[in-house]
Amino acid sequence: MSDAILQMSGITKTFPGVTALSDVNLTVRRGEIHAICGENGAGKSTLMKVLSGVYPHGTYSGEILFEGEPCTFGGIRDSERRGIVIIHQELALIPHLSIAENIFLGNERVHRGLIDWNRTNADATALLARVGLHENPVTPSMDLGVGKQQLVEIAKALSKQVRLLILDEPTAALNDEDSAHLLDLLRGLRDEGITCVIISHKLNEIEAIADSTTILRDGRTIETLDMHGAGVSEDRIISGMVGRDLEHRFPPHESKIGDEVLRIEDWTVHSPTQHGRVVVSNANLTLRRGEIVGLAGLMGAGRTELAMSVFGRSYGIDISGRVYKDGQQIELRTVGEAIRHGIAYATEDRKRYGLNLIEDIKRNISGAALNKLSRRGWVDDNREYQVAESYRGSLNIKARGVGAVTGTLSGGNQQKVVLAKWIFTDPDVLILDEPTRGIDVGAKYEIYTIINQLADQGKAILVISSELPELLGICDRIYALSAGRVTGEVDRDSATPERLMQLMTRVKE
Amino acid sequence: MTALLEPTLEPTVTPPTRFSVNLRQSGIYIAFAAIIVLFEILTSGSLLEPQNISNIIVQNSYILILAIGMILIIIAGHIDLSAGSVVAVTGAVSAVLMVNLDVPWPLAIAATLVVGGLIGAWQGFWIAYFGIPAFIVTLAGMLIFRALTMTVLGNQGIGPFPDDVRTLANGFTPGFLKNVGLGALGGADLFTLVVGLAVVAGIVGVQWRARAARLGYGQVVDTMPVFVAKVAGASLVLMYIIVQLARFKNLPWVLVLLAVLVLAYTLLSQRTVFGRHIYAVGGNLQAAGLSGVKVKSVTFWIFVNMGILASVAGVIFAGRLNQAGPTAGGSFELDAIAAAFIGGAAVQGGVGKVVGAITGGLIMAVINNGMSLIGSPSERVMLVKGLVLLAAVAFDVWAKRRAGRSR
Numbered sequence: 004m005s006d007a008i009l010q011m012s013g014i015t016k017t018f019p020g021v022t023a024l025s026d027v028n029l030t031v032r033r034g035e036i037h038a039i040c041g042e043n044g045a046g047k048s049t050l051m052k053v054l055s056g057v058y059p060h061g062t063y064s065g066e067i068l069f070e071g072e073p074c075t076f077g078g079i080r081d082s083e084r085r086g087i088v089i090i091h092q093e094l095a096l097i098p099h100l101s102i103a104e105n106i107f108l109g110n111e112r113v114h115r116g117l118i119d120w121n122r123t124n125a126d127a128t129a130l131l132a133r134v135g136l137h138e139n140p141v142t143p144s145m146d147l148g149v150g151k152q153q154l155v156e157i158a159k160a161l162s163k164q165v166r167l168l169i170l171d172e173p174t175a176a177l178n179d180e181d182s183a184h185l186l187d188l189l190r191g192l193r194d195e196g197i198t199c200v201i202i203s204h205k206l207n208e209i210e211a212i213a214d215s216t217t218i219l220r221d222g223r224t225i226e227t228l229d230m231h232g233a234g235v236s237e238d239r240i241i242s243g244m245v246g247r248d249l250e251h252r253f254p255p256h257e258s259k260i261g262d263e264v265l266r267i268e269d270w271t272v273h274s275p276t277q278h279g280r281v282v283v284s285n286a287n288l289t290l291r292r293g294e295i296v297g298l299a300g301l302m303g304a305g306r307t308e309l310a311m312s313v314f315g316r317s318y319g320i321d322i323s324g325r326v327y328k329d330g331q332q333i334e335l336r337t338v339g340e341a342i343r344h345g346i347a348y349a350t351e352d353r354k355r356y357g358l359n360l361i362e363d364i365k366r367n368i369s370g371a372a373l374n375k376l377s378r379r380g381w382v383d384d385n386r387e388y389q390v391a392e393s394y395r396g397s398l399n400i401k402a403r404g405v406g407a408v409t410g411t412l413s414g415g416n417q418q419k420v421v422l423a424k425w426i427f428t429d430p431d432v433l434i435l436d437e438p439t440r441g442i443d444v445g446a447k448y449e450i451y452t453i454i455n456q457l458a459d460q461g462k463a464i465l466v467i468s469s470e471l472p473e474l475l476g477i478c479d480r481i482y483a484l485s486a487g488r489v490t491g492e493v494d495r496d497s498a499t500p501e502r503l504m505q506l507m508t509r510v511k512e
Numbered sequence: 513m514t515a516l517l518e519p520t521l522e523p524t525v526t527p528p529t530r531f532s533v534n535l536r537q538s539g540i541y542i543a544f545a546a547i548i549v550l551f552e553i554l555t556s557g558s559l560l561e562p563q564n565i566s567n568i569i570v571q572n573s574y575i576l577i578l579a580i581g582m583i584l585i586i587i588a589g590h591i592d593l594s595a596g597s598v599v600a601v602t603g604a605v606s607a608v609l610m611v612n613l614d615v616p617w618p619l620a621i622a623a624t625l626v627v628g629g630l631i632g633a634w635q636g637f638w639i640a641y642f643g644i645p646a647f648i649v650t651l652a653g654m655l656i657f658r659a660l661t662m663t664v665l666g667n668q669g670i671g672p673f674p675d676d677v678r679t680l681a682n683g684f685t686p687g688f689l690k691n692v693g694l695g696a697l698g699g700a701d702l703f704t705l706v707v708g709l710a711v712v713a714g715i716v717g718v719q720w721r722a723r724a725a726r727l728g729y730g731q732v733v734d735t736m737p738v739f740v741a742k743v744a745g746a747s748l749v750l751m752y753i754i755v756q757l758a759r760f761k762n763l764p765w766v767l768v769l770l771a772v773l774v775l776a777y778t779l780l781s782q783r784t785v786f787g788r789h790i791y792a793v794g795g796n797l798q799a800a801g802l803s804g805v806k807v808k809s810v811t812f813w814i815f816v817n818m819g820i821l822a823s824v825a826g827v828i829f830a831g832r833l834n835q836a837g838p839t840a841g842g843s844f845e846l847d848a849i850a851a852a853f854i855g856g857a858a859v860q861g862g863v864g865k866v867v868g869a870i871t872g873g874l875i876m877a878v879i880n881n882g883m884s885l886i887g888s889p890s891e892r893v894m895l896v897k898g899l900v901l902l903a904a905v906a907f908d909v910w911a912k913r914r915a916g917r918s919r
Contacts, residue, residue, distance in 0.1 A: 339804040356802055359795035361862045371803040373785045380784045385729045
């Protein structure tokens with residue numbers, strides 16, 4: 004193939020005891036957007052690390068040809084010199100440095116050993132214009148939102164004369180608007196002749212933007228699809244990823260809805276960092292037994308802030324409003340009080356806020372309800388073991404045992420540990436913030452099944468999610484939040500993505 | 513019954529993994545044994561002489577007591593640089609009370625512990641409730657409490673201490689029973705031997721019951737030969753030390769105190785809700801807070817605890833020197849911190865054990881003692897201690913990275 008910019012053939016990479024990649028082939032044509040799909044652990048990131056030199060030449064077998072020449076990279080610097088730049092999922096900007104400083108970090112604009120600030124900022128401005136970011140280059144990068152930080156990363160890649168840009172889950176943390184902008188930008192770069200490889204879980208985006216898609220499964224190449232060909236759809240990709248036809252992405256469920264459990268009235272929350280900013284404004288919500296309720300909203304709409312402020316005032320200042328549990332007004336001043344009142348909140352970022360990653364499964368599961376396992380302050384660690392083992396079985400947590408450290412588990416299994424921890428507190432109301440973020444299709448299905456079972460037990464579930472199909476797929480009722488206000492409420496039957504998007508973008512006077 | 517439940521042993525655990533995990537956890541104890549053997553050879557047997565064992569324990573007791581408090585603080589992700597100054601100021605307070613004001617010694621010691629607790633509360637307040645990093649608060653404390661020591665003492669040593677306090681700090685239990693002959697080993701204190709046997713019997717009993725309970729819940733336990741070997745090994749080592757101590761004089765009082773503290777704090781850290789909360793706070797502060805752990809209160813109380821333990825060390829140190837001096841406790845905090853890290857604590861917090869910190873402290877104690885027995889100059893002792901600290905932490909980092917890679 005003469006127009007191939009990159010050919011990786013027969014790539015095999017093993018770790019002690021595990022074969023991460025086995026005879027993987029990848030051919031990327033010049034000037035295309037090439038998507039790589041696969042479940043977590045399929046080997047996508049490993050493959051990109053091989054390509055970019057994170058795993059140096061010699062630690063894997065197989066051959067890499069970039070623009071017809073063999074590559075033997077010893078590290079990231081070697082691959083960058085050839086024009087291969089990778090942007091990782093976790094953005095690597097340094098918060099206190101300016102946009103311009105971040106762009107030219109390690110690649111500084113220098114004049115006689117001193118930094119030429121005029122040229123630095125002028126060049127940065129030009130690069131920012133190319134990525135469509137209208138910010139002053141001297142702004143500290145920590146003042147930017149995730150979406151804009153992503154653009155700075157791309158500007159940084161452009162400054163290195165990038166020819167092959169690799170993006171690992173670029174839109175995972177972005178709202179729909181920022182995602183759309185990013186995808187437009189990638190199309191523009193493609194037209195400028197920059198080839199892109201994009202790793203993504205969001206199949207609708209892949210369908211919208213990719214020219215071809217390579218599917219990996221269990222460290223092997225399954226197939227490469229021409230996205231402009233006939234019959235290529237999301238379902239086609241999914242069946243390649245999971246190796247079976249996934250007829251339903253959401254388990255069927257009929258909710259048995261009972262009485263009201265939790266009612267939130269006139270809930271108003273102010274920002275703790277920006278003086279006077281109202282983050283949640285006069286919100287009213289009602290949750291009923293056995294009901295799965297969704298909370299939709301764009302990034303910054305105040306979904307997480309609303310949930311956390313209710314959960315023992317874990318976020319915000321000057322909180323006003325009333326909370327009723329089973330018709331009785333209650334005060335939730337601390338997390339402990341919230342847990343005692345039967346409210347559980349599984350956080351959006353499980354690694355940062357949900358788990359103690361250096362601790363084992365059983366101690367994470369018992370962490371929010373040690374009082375149930377203890378008498379007069381003494382923990383019964385045998386019962387703790389028993390409880391953890393029973394959740395490992397019932398939630399199908401794949402691990403060596405409950406003594407396994409949670410940091411070593413996959414995202415889906417970590418999420419199950421978080422769920423087990425909150426289920427063990429025996430809550431009446433479970434607030435699940437982005438319960439399936441960053442986990443693979445198979446594990447998502449399992450999480451949805453668990454959510455349904457919890458609802459069948461009579462618990463009220465509030466699901467916060469950035470993925471509209473997910474909310475539409477599992478919820479009985481969905482609240483839309485826009486700029487801190489509840490702008491609407493739709494039932495399962497009348498909910499459509501268009502209707503929700505309308506509410507989520509509505510600005511109330 | 514035992515045999516029936518044995519098959520719950522997980523077949524998926526591959527031998528190499530198990531070995532490397534064990535090496536990381538037990539590396540410190542293996543190193544400790546190796547260092548003892550090394551110095552036993554280098555000193556041609558003087559290291560494990562009855563009197564020398566007693567010396568090692570008595571001379572380092574205050575560091576070991578500080579290490580117990582320090583490991584809890586380090587597990588929670590903080591640090592305490594003021595411990596040495598708190599030792600000095602509490603020693604000074606106890607001296608003023610007992611020597612200048614003639615307060616009866618039990619009352620004076622109680623008052624000193626309260627002062628230690630208040631000092632801990634002062635530091636805990638700034639750290640937990642005001643949000644100043646412990647490094648800064650305790651660095652300030654290091655200066656403040658040293659200054660207060662000098663003020664309290666009027667820049668001179670105060671002594672001598674009452675005999676009872678000196679006995680506690682430096683002396684031995686009276687021979688409640690008589691001496692017995694141990695054949696070739698000579699005479700030994702019967703009371704010490706009886707206590708030693710009781711402790712060993714207690715350990716065997718507790719371990720046996722814990723194993724039986726775990727089996728009852730279907731947990732993975734050591735196989736019977738491994739279990740017997742471990743318990744028998746620990747019992748033999750313990751009895752050896754006891755016999756040596758019994759041959760010299762009787763049990764040092766500080767050893768009794770230390771044993772009680774180690775037992776109490778091991779239970780506190782491993783078996784109580786409060787102990788679990790310390791690990792949770794150090795492992796992931798935000799996650800702990802969102803799980804309902806009273807993060808601030810946990811932080812506050814571990815500093816109060818540190819203050820109290822520092823005052824215990826302060827009384828013992830002053831009692832041992834028979835004088836409270838303005839320079840007492842200099843750099844004790846560094847020895848306690850080193851003990852904790854050699855004993856397997858992690859710099860980021862969330863990891864560590866009381867027994868580990870004690871072992872870390874004893875490793876440094878044996879190096880100190882052994883090198884001075886063979887006549888090494890003090891600069892060389894310091895050099896070796898520095899290298900051991902670096903090597904211990906480097907080993908831990910390396911083991912962690914290797915464990916991470918083999919996934």
